[in-house]
Amino acid sequence: MRFEPGAPVEAGFVPLCVPEIRGNEWTYVKECLDSGWVSSVGSYVDRFERMVADYVGAKYAVAAVNGTAALHIALLVAGVQPEDEVLVSALTFIASANSIRYAGAWPVFIDAEPEYWQFDVQNATAFLEQECHLQDGALRNKATGRRVKAIMAVDILGHPADRDAIRALAQRFGLEVIEDATESLGADYREKKVGSGSAAACFSFNGNKILTTGGGGMFVTDNEQWMTRARYLTTQAKDDPLEYIHGEIGYNYRLTNVQAAIGCAQMELLDEYVAAKRRIAARYLEAFRDIPGLAPMPEAAWARSTSWMFTTLVEPPFSLSSRELLRHLQTQKIQARPLWQPLHLSPAHLPTRAHCPVAESLHARALSLPCSVGLRPADQERVIAAVLAAK
Numbered sequence: 001m002r003f004e005p006g007a008p009v010e011a012g013f014v015p016l017c018v019p020e021i022r023g024n025e026w027t028y029v030k031e032c033l034d035s036g037w038v039s040s041v042g043s044y045v046d047r048f049e050r051m052v053a054d055y056v057g058a059k060y061a062v063a064a065v066n067g068t069a070a071l072h073i074a075l076l077v078a079g080v081q082p083e084d085e086v087l088v089s090a091l092t093f094i095a096s097a098n099s100i101r102y103a104g105a106w107p108v109f110i111d112a113e114p115e116y117w118q119f120d121v122q123n124a125t126a127f128l129e130q131e132c133h134l135q136d137g138a139l140r141n142k143a144t145g146r147r148v149k150a151i152m153a154v155d156i157l158g159h160p161a162d163r164d165a166i167r168a169l170a171q172r173f174g175l176e177v178i179e180d181a182t183e184s185l186g187a188d189y190r191e192k193k194v195g196s197g198s199a200a201a202c203f204s205f206n207g208n209k210i211l212t213t214g215g216g217g218m219f220v221t222d223n224e225q226w227m228t229r230a231r232y233l234t235t236q237a238k239d240d241p242l243e244y245i246h247g248e249i250g251y252n253y254r255l256t257n258v259q260a261a262i263g264c265a266q267m268e269l270l271d272e273y274v275a276a277k278r279r280i281a282a283r284y285l286e287a288f289r290d291i292p293g294l295a296p297m298p299e300a301a302w303a304r305s306t307s308w309m310f311t312t313l314v315e316p317p318f319s320l321s322s323r324e325l326l327r328h329l330q331t332q333k334i335q336a337r338p339l340w341q342p343l344h345l346s347p348a349h350l351p352t353r354a355h356c357p358v359a360e361s362l363h364a365r366a367l368s369l370p371c372s373v374g375l376r377p378a379d380q381e382r383v384i385a386a387v388l389a390a391k
């Protein structure tokens, strides 16, 4: 059975992760429609940007049509040029790496670390120290001769990557950092919200993310020039609005007021949603604690994950593999999902020289289980019983 985020849910079916619409969405959208402010200018766009910036503790926010577009813009404002290289997590959704290709640059895939499954700073350090050198004032990949310009560290499954270590590494090698925080809105890194203190962080409001606007994204930054440039590039790089003079090639990447209206209503309930995700994860952790062969993604002492997508390793002595368990759950009308194919193996990004054994091993063993904000306790118990029946 297939299930797309945002589609209606069939009775008796427990979907993986569906939107939760129960706040002021209807009221705000009606206000947009009644006022005629439906497109990419309007008070809800400004309000949504302010709400996200204030919530995460960033100075500025620029809304975008989706998270992938926000990442593309972040790369451009960070000065990534065609034929540059950008270090990026191998274990992530393909949009992270695709955005690098949209900028004409090339991804260099970095393995996941085995503890919390995030961007492996040690693997990145080894690449920069051993496989790159300074030439004509630029850091270059010895094998390709290309300039290495930035690090795109991805927070996967609602857990932050180790920002301090990533920022220190970037500083040491003169690189920019773009945080793909599309899965970690609401998470804490060392007592601060993900998105605070960032030169460039991006969020997504796709249908399966913790908040949704149907589709949408946000670029946040503490850098005023980068904010101005992001705004310019997302609105077709318009220099003279009256005479329609454009200084360069821009993009039609602005979020509409209708979507932003949904976003404002969603933001009002973000803390509740995060609490619900954590409650769901805590119940799974409790139920699986003593089950040999089930090992949920751990949380670092320095982090507070949102548990956006509850994911566990399934390995011997559990009687089924992660894919067998997935199929078993499918027969019970329960939707589960493996992690993404590690991107160094993706046909879309071949050829790459990367060697990412941790990403491959996690990919083979991991399985995400139903964790919608609105997951009913009875449905979660049904999922738990179905998993335990297979052990």
Ligand SMILES: *Cc1c(COP(=O)(O)O)cnc(C)c1O
Pocket (backbone or CB within 6 Å): 066, 067, 068, 069, 092, 093, 095, 096, 154, 180, 182, 183, 203, 204, 205, 206, 215, 216, 217
């Ligand atoms: C969802 C997601 C994106 C892209 O966001 P969209 O809004 O779907 O374009 C990028 N990176 C990661 C890791 C994601 O999970």
